[in-house]
Amino acid sequence: MEVNHLEKIYNQQQSEYLNNNPTWHEEDSPWKAKQIEKLLSRNELDLSTVVEVGCGAGEILNQLHSKLNKEINFYGYDISPDAHQLSKTKTKERLQFFQENFLEKDVSFDLLLMMDVFEHVEDYFGFIKNCSKKATYKIFHIPLDISVSSVLRNEIINGRKSVGHIHYFMKDTAISTLKDCNLEIIDYIYTAGAVELSNRKFKTRLLNIPRRIFFKICPDLCVRVFGGYSILVLTR
Template sequence: MADNSDRYTDGSYMEATQTWHEEDAPFKARHVEALLRDNKIEFESLADVGCGVGTVLRLLSDAFADARFTGYDITEVATAAARERHHDLRFETCGRDLADVERHDVALALDVFEHVPDYMGWLESFRDLARYKIYHVPLDIHCSGVIRGNLTAARLSVGHLHYFTRGTALATLEDTGHRIIDWRWTAGAFEGQGPGSLKKTVANVPRWLVSRASVRFAQRLFGGWSLMVLCE
């Protein structure tokens, strides 16, 4: 199978995204914090694998001041930027095989495994890095996206190799030996801080209206939500 990891190490992924998705860090960090607090998860160390420029880790370290935080990414471009911005946090470059990642109490993989060719094998390896794992999984499969051909666009623009619904995302985690403790929707279409467009604003109107009755149905029709999942 072809390896697409060069796009993350040669700077082309940063060029494609412009921000390494830093604008989404605040809402992701809020949901991670809520999952940990709501489920009374106590921890001394937390790792963010695929940390990008480290903003999620920065926000979580502010919320849990007594814990130790380490960020890992496969590209030195990201970890160098993270070290420059957040001098008091630790950032390391790691391989895709996770051999360089130390064991922690909690490990995060936020919008990561959909980029990995052997995502099932990767999840089985990631499972052993911590007692508690939190995954953020984009849900690319929905009626609107299939009709408009967005799956191919996601593959080309941000490197998604695998596509999930709520059901297949949870089943994938269970099939790789995880026990689901809790999960929740994250509404990137509304919570993300990236630049809005007229097209997105118009699309959010029916998305919001249908979600008042059922978020699950709105996601199936229009997309715009992802899953944040706490596992053991």
């Protein structure tokens, strides 16, 4: 995928990404925020500042703003003008949004969130490393696009066209990527978007019965075979 095509997808007003995803996946944000809360509740972190890189419509931060400690300040960065038009309406005390390149900012935070972002970035190793320097703790939400089911149903190329994924992961390669970026893995959980979100395609929902059954028996095997999961990883 050429750089110019990536710019066309995200960086222009009325972008291709907005045309394909007019809500910017805002409807999934309460669920994603809940997953972050779940992971944070398992790990006692002392936080006063949280930043999200690639914050999109800003609703994840908006949800966390209302649910986490009232002393925490939240900041969202996104290069897309379309995303910023959506996020800036949520600005309030302790919650700010910027249409700026995060990598160019001389800033530091306690926690950095990167939710379904680096699979869109050409040099994702460099992007992860450079962003990670700006926070003590990092949480990554990574779609696990590679599964037996997704390969058989040719879903990977469809995702490339509709949501712009240009890198694809399974659990082991996702974890290895973060380790290769010199990050320490503190904790992780699977997130079951296919099972828990109601706005998924009919073909995806068809597999939810075996997903529910086999995930209880062998989570790793279930994720590799049936797909429909992402992984949420806390690092330092």
